[in-house]
Amino acid sequence: MNQKSYALIGTAGPALLLAGALALQxxxxxxxxxxxxxxxxxxxxxxxxxxxFLLSGNRAFAILAITALVAGSGVAFFHVGVExxxxxxxxxxxxxxLAEMTGRELLDFxxxxxxxxxxxxxxxMLGLSMAAxxxxxxxCIATSWCLAITTRNPTRx
Numbered sequence: 001m002n003q004k005s006y007a008l009i010g011t012a013g014p015a016l017l018l019a020g021a022l023a024l025q026x027x028x029x030x031x032x033x034x035x036x037x038x039x040x041x042x043x044x045x046x047x048x049x050x051x052x053f054l055l056s057g058n059r060a061f062a063i064l065a066i067t068a069l070v071a072g073s074g075v076a077f078f079h080v081g082v083e084x085x086x087x088x089x090x091x092x093x094x095x096x097x098l099a100e101m102t103g104r105e106l107l108d109f110x111x112x113x114x115x116x117x118x119x120x121x122x123x124x125m126l127g128l129s130m131a132a133x134x135x136x137x138x139x140c141i142a143t144s145w146c147l148a149i150t151t152r153n154p155t156r157x
Contacts, residue, residue: 004054006148010065011050013141014043017134024130030123033116034093035079039134042072046141053148062149069142076135082118083129093118 018040024030045068053061082089093116116122121129128136 001147001151003148003151006144006151007050007053007062010062010141010145010148011047011054013137013144014046014050014069017137017141018043018047021130021134024123028123031116033118033120033122034090035075035082035118035131036116038075039072039079039131042068042075042138046072050145059149062145066142066145069138069145073135073138073142076131076138079118079131080129080135083121083131085119089118 021032021036021040025032046065049061049065049068052058053065079089081087123130125133
């Protein structure tokens with residue numbers, strides 16, 4: 001494979017992961033938690049940097065894409081730890097904030113379907129949660145970017 005092929009994988013990969021998350025959210029009504037939303041931003045950044053690289057060939061864009069994907073993978077693996085109760089999650093999505101709510105707020109169920117807890121595994125495949133898949137696949141896509149910047153294009157005759 002050549003540099004452009006690896007760069008295309010590096011740009012399309014985050015788009016596909018983001019599309020999958022949005023499909024599960026809107027088609028399967030899977031409500032994302034706060035950490036799920038946080039995991040989406042690095043994909044958007046990696047896509048933007050990927051387009052920058054594809055248009056300019058500037059390696060700095062590829063390095064920024066790698067950085068975004070590795071950071072996103074870190075958020076994803078933090079989320080896995082929260083799901084597995086290895087450590088505490090954010091108070092804003094683990095139900096810790098209930099103590100601060102008034103009785104009226106506790107009894108208001110109008111928004112209940114829009115609340116997702118970070119410590120619940122809402123979707124899994126082959127024993128891995130969506131966050132785990134996101135972390136692993138983000139690292140694979142970052143590897144594609146590493147190959148893009150280390151692969152030399154063949155010289156033209």
